[in-house]
Amino acid sequence: MNLVTPTEHPFAQFVRILGKGKRGARNMTREEACEAMGMLLDGNVEDTQLGAFLMLLRHKEENAEELAGFTEAFRQRNQAPRIEVDLDWPSYAGKKRHLPWYLLAAKALADSGIRIVLHGGGAHTAGRMYSEQLLDLLDIPLCRDWDQVAGALDERHLAFIPLGAWAPQLQRMIDLRNTLGLRSPIHSLARILNPLNARCGLQSIFHPGYQAEHREASRLLSDHAIVIKGEGGEIEVNPDTACHLYGTHDGQSWDEEWPALSPLRHVKPESLDPGHLVAVWHGKSGDDYGLLAIRSTMALALRGMGMKRAEAFEEADRIWAERKISI
Incomplete structure (x- = not known):
């Protein structure tokens, strides 16, 4: 036999x-x-x-x-067409301790003419607030293909496109999170892809040690990127703590340490009310933590656009003051 x-x-x-x-x-x-x-x-x-x-x-x-x-x-x-983009802004973690103030930062920057593409992988973990859930509330365009992205950028300078619309294979891998019981490395990978080859890719990596690895990967790819440990894993500077910027540009790595903006830690809110984001945008409600997070996150993005730290914070203040408050 x-x-x-x-x-x-x-x-x-x-x-x-x-x-x-x-x-x-x-x-x-x-x-x-x-x-x-x-x-x-x-x-x-x-x-x-x-x-x-x-x-x-x-x-x-x-x-x-x-x-x-x-x-x-x-x-x-990658089948994406050539579309002019300033900032690639991945949003995959979701927030659970604080509201997603980074969305207001992105809106204000877009109002000033900076072209920003947000992308995310859906609400894959219970108990977190994801960008996709707030797009209608904050009047952020949801796009289902690259043509819609191009149109939204031309009209509004801001667009959100789900990962599943441009990389369904990767979305399927992310969706295995509840089958496998753990997040896979695809959550990390999605942050580095920069599908439209934006001028700068912003990346937030929460786990210690991963920031340097992502910065080195971007350097190997000859990308312009800034990596931080963002609040909750999103691209949002926590004003209560120092923020280390891991940057790379033209094949060279650089580092900056930004001090905390607040001398004392703010008390975490008891609950997260998305409507509070709208109230703060309209200037009808204050939020010391939120406004500091918006300011420093905008400065981070402007640093990615080539500004020095002091100039970036000054420009962030100007942009926020001149934002279009209609939602």
Whole structure:
């Protein structure tokens, strides 16, 4: 009787690289990461391989070379047209301690003429407030394709497009969060993709140590980016603590330490009322923490546009004072 040895699946090598025990496992090279993500994006893997790969990578923790390789695979397949964008603004974490003040910062910056694309992966974790849930309330255009994004940017300088509209394969991986029980590295990867090649990509990475890895991945990709540990994981400067900026531009890395804006920590609100965002935008309600968060987040974005810190804060104050208060 002739026994035929089963042929190994081509993707099995990448699961083996990550999972071959304490002594045998290793990081993927940039080229291996690019090939692996290419197979994932093309749908050339089994579901069991996808789950194993994501969780092994989560356990190991992805490094800069792997992030750069994953991003290259996406960009090789990216179908987005050429659209002029100033700031790529990923929004994937959701807020649970404070309101999403970054949305008011983005609105005010857009009012001043800065072209901003927000993108996110949906409300995947219970108990958090996501950008997608507040678009109607804050009159932020929701776009379903790149043509709609281009139109919104020309008319309003601001657009939000869901990840599923331009990278459905990655959205599916994010949606596995409640099946696998853990967030996968795709939540981290989505922040670095910058699908429209904006002049600057803003990134918020909450977990310590990951900020430097993301900055290095952006440097390897020759991108202009600023990475921070944003409040709740979103691109929002917490005015109660110092903020370290991990920047890269023209292949060079730079660092800045911004001191806290408030000498004392503010008391966390007992509940989050989205309507309070509208009241603050209209100037009908004050919020010391919120206004400081808006100001410093706007300054961060302006720093990404090339301004120095002092100039960025001055410009942020001017833009906020001149915002269009109609919603």
